Amino acid sequence: MKTSPFRIFFNTGAWAVLAFLLLPLLVVIPISLTDTSYIGLPKEHLSLQHYENYFSSAEWLGATWTSIWIGVAVAIAATVLGTAFSIGCWLISSRASTIARWVLIVPILVPPVVQSLGFYRFWVKLDLIDTYFGVILAHTLLALPYVSISVFTALANLDRRITQAARSLGASVWQTVISVIIPAIRPGMLTGGIFAFIVSFDEIVGVLFLTVRTVNTLPKQIWEGIQESIDPTIAAVATFLVVLSLIATAAVSLRKKTA
Amino acid sequence: MSNPILSIRNSVKRYGPVHALDHVDLDVAEGEFLTLLGPSGSGKTTLLTAIAGFTDLSEGSVSLRGRDITNEPPEHRDFGMVFQGYALFPTMTVRQNVGFPLKIRKRPASEIRARVDECLELVQMGAYADRMPSQLSGGQQQRIALARALSFKPQVLLLDEPLSALDKKLRADLQWELKALHDQLGVTFIYVTHDQDEALSMSDRIVILKDGKIQQSGIPDTLYNKPRTRFVADFLGKSNFLSVKVKSREGDHLECVAGEAAFPVDATGHSGTVGNSAEIALRPERIRLTEPGKEFLTGTVKQVSYLGERCQVLLTHSVLGQILVSCPTWKSGINPNPGLQLGFGWDADACVILEAE
Ligand SMILES: Nc1ncnc2c1ncn2[C@@H]1O[C@H](COP(=O)(O)OP(=O)(O)O)[C@@H](O)[C@H]1O
Ligand SMILES: [Mg+2]
Numbered sequence: 001m002k003t004s005p006f007r008i009f010f011n012t013g014a015w016a017v018l019a020f021l022l023l024p025l026l027v028v029i030p031i032s033l034t035d036t037s038y039i040g041l042p043k044e045h046l047s048l049q050h051y052e053n054y055f056s057s058a059e060w061l062g063a064t065w066t067s068i069w070i071g072v073a074v075a076i077a078a079t080v081l082g083t084a085f086s087i088g089c090w091l092i093s094s095r096a097s098t099i100a101r102w103v104l105i106v107p108i109l110v111p112p113v114v115q116s117l118g119f120y121r122f123w124v125k126l127d128l129i130d131t132y133f134g135v136i137l138a139h140t141l142l143a144l145p146y147v148s149i150s151v152f153t154a155l156a157n158l159d160r161r162i163t164q165a166a167r168s169l170g171a172s173v174w175q176t177v178i179s180v181i182i183p184a185i186r187p188g189m190l191t192g193g194i195f196a197f198i199v200s201f202d203e204i205v206g207v208l209f210l211t212v213r214t215v216n217t218l219p220k221q222i223w224e225g226i227q228e229s230i231d232p233t234i235a236a237v238a239t240f241l242v243v244l245s246l247i248a249t250a251a252v253s254l255r256k257k258t259a
Numbered sequence: 260m261s262n263p264i265l266s267i268r269n270s271v272k273r274y275g276p277v278h279a280l281d282h283v284d285l286d287v288a289e290g291e292f293l294t295l296l297g298p299s300g301s302g303k304t305t306l307l308t309a310i311a312g313f314t315d316l317s318e319g320s321v322s323l324r325g326r327d328i329t330n331e332p333p334e335h336r337d338f339g340m341v342f343q344g345y346a347l348f349p350t351m352t353v354r355q356n357v358g359f360p361l362k363i364r365k366r367p368a369s370e371i372r373a374r375v376d377e378c379l380e381l382v383q384m385g386a387y388a389d390r391m392p393s394q395l396s397g398g399q400q401q402r403i404a405l406a407r408a409l410s411f412k413p414q415v416l417l418l419d420e421p422l423s424a425l426d427k428k429l430r431a432d433l434q435w436e437l438k439a440l441h442d443q444l445g446v447t448f449i450y451v452t453h454d455q456d457e458a459l460s461m462s463d464r465i466v467i468l469k470d471g472k473i474q475q476s477g478i479p480d481t482l483y484n485k486p487r488t489r490f491v492a493d494f495l496g497k498s499n500f501l502s503v504k505v506k507s508r509e510g511d512h513l514e515c516v517a518g519e520a521a522f523p524v525d526a527t528g529h530s531g532t533v534g535n536s537a538e539i540a541l542r543p544e545r546i547r548l549t550e551p552g553k554e555f556l557t558g559t560v561k562q563v564s565y566l567g568e569r570c571q572v573l574l575t576h577s578v579l580g581q582i583l584v585s586c587p588t589w590k591s592g593i594n595p596n597p598g599l600q601l602g603f604g605w606d607a608d609a610c611v612i613l614e615a616e
Contacts, residue, residue, distance in 0.1 A: 034333075075518055158342055158349075159346055161342045161344055161346040162346050162347075162348060164308075164311070164313055164333070164340065164342070164346070164406075165340060165342065165347075165348075166348070167312075167332070167333040167334045167408075168333050168336075168338060168339065168340035168361070168408070168417070169334075169339070169340075169360035169363065169407065169408070169411065170334050170337070170358055170360050170363045170364060170411065171334055171359075172332075172334050173365045175363060179359075179363075180348050180350075183348075183350040183351075184348070184349055184350050186350075196369040224529075228525075
């Protein structure tokens with residue numbers, strides 16, 4: 001096969017973009033293994049001391065757990081609400097429900113700072129500042145558009161007459177939703193739930209606005225970590241998260257292949 | 260009808276300015292195979308879904324054995340339904356699909372098992388119980404949909420163009436099977452189609468719809484041989500249409516003329532008044548072809564098309580214009596070629612006087 005200059009140009013370009021995306025991510029790995037006590041590349045030998053620090057620090061572990069369980073709670077709440085909303089719109093399928101769909105997706109377009117400011121003003125009134133419930137509620141609202149987009153995509157592939165069939169066979173609307181629609185859109189719900197977890201796990205702006213001392217999530221801990229010190233533990237945490245994401249991605253793609 | 264299982268009274272369904280149903284009255288007899296026939300957009304699906312409970316009527320009522328069910332939700336009506344797109348539940352096996360209505364009705368598992376087997380046998384799909392719908396062909400999926408709709412012994416089975424997604428050969432096979440199933444089970448079938456052959460071959464009775472109105476209803480033979488309007492005569496099979504004047508009347512026997520051509524017309528049940536004009540439908544297969552002079556009209560062969568069992572001959576006549584004749588190839592006795600002069604004629608009862616639409 002002949003290699004045209006165009007091909008070479010685009011191939012090089014593609015690799016450059018990939019490197020640009022990946023290198024900052026990969027550079028945390030050597031930093032996390034440094035033997036120094038500040039952020040930098042290893043001087044004399046590799047060391048696991050910062051991992052040790054991460055896994056023995058009550059603060060870091062506490063923040064990790066907090067982020068995980070808030071993420072799980074958000075995933076469950078957003079999946080339940082987003083699925084209910086989407087199925088409702090799908091069943092009604094009028095102009096009003098199309099508008100409702102668009103309105104629900106709008107929050108994706110609003111800058112996070114503006115949104116967080118909005119949350120902050122309301123949460124003060126509702127006395128939800130620095131509560132777990134307040135954070136979960138805010139994250140659920142942020143994650144809802146992602147869940148409903150994912151569930152809508154699954155519903156779009158479903159034959160509408162399936163609902164009519166189920167009802168003519170004696171199932172109420174509720175029974176139809178539970179025993180026919182939900183099993184058919186389960187993959188979409190799962191994707192939506194994973195998205196919701198990631199949105200919450202990753203979220204920092206809202207947390208900074210809405211929490212003080214009680215609630216400490218991992219992004220907030222990292223943020224405060226770089227503010228206060230130049231502790232390489234952050235790099236260890238980051239590496240740990242990258243590895244976790246890789247395992248999760250691999251698991252999901254393997255599941256897709258076998259399914 | 261003495262004791263109809265279903266009665267639809269004065270039903271109207273409006274979508275904005277469109278009348279999908281326009282004052283339809285219909286009675287369905289217990290155990291009947293009733294077909295709703297009409298071109299696309301004539302309101303067949305609307306009528307069927309109004310019976311099923313998915314379409315809210317703008318006016319009018321539906322009753323089941325005398326009980327008004329107009330406002331009853333579909334799941335309380337106990338009508339099985341079969342769709343063109345099969346609408347099987349994609350995440351359930353064939354067995355779970357067919358057992359679904361029984362499970363919803365909380366029947367014991369052993370009974371469900373036995374009944375599902377019975378229904379799958381009924382549609383000759385016993386060997387496929389553990390497949391997923393996506394592993395079946397279109398015809399097989401439709402058989403499963405049929406088994407599912409019958410498993411709970413519905414009061415009425417509603418079918419909306421169930422065969423139109425299948426190819427011709429399969430469609431013909433399934434027509435026989437559906438008819439046999441109907442005769443075997445005795446369930447009332449309401450069958451929607453736009454295919455006249457399907458309607459003629461399966462139905463006990465056909466209702467012809469156009470623009471949301473019933474044009475005519477009756478047994479296939481009556482609709483075919485005694486169409487009331489030009490629409491019906493044209494939609495069910497082919498017809499020649501002749502504009503004539505009534506010259507004389509003796510009892511039910513009319514003498515009609517078109518130009519210098521004169522011929523007899525049977526007017527049983529019609530008020531053909533002498534001097535009036537009328538429109539007449541004439542089936543191509545009721546016309547006889549002979550040597551010139553042996554029948555009361557003479558025409559010239561314009562075109563011939565050979566259809567295997569039949570032969571279609573297009574004649575031109577000086578006054579009547581083009582006349583389509585269809586004769587069995589095995590006994591026509593004459594060999595029509597374009598340009599040939601032929602005599603043609605028909606019996607008085609071959610003509611049907613049409614009502615103005
Ligand atoms: N949901 C709807 N909204 C607006 N118009 C409709 C709707 N359903 C049917 N119609 C109209 O009603 C008429 C009859 O439709 P339908 O009953 O589906 O006809 P068929 O099944 O005989 O093809 C058509 O003109 C169609 O456009
Ligand atoms: Mg239709």
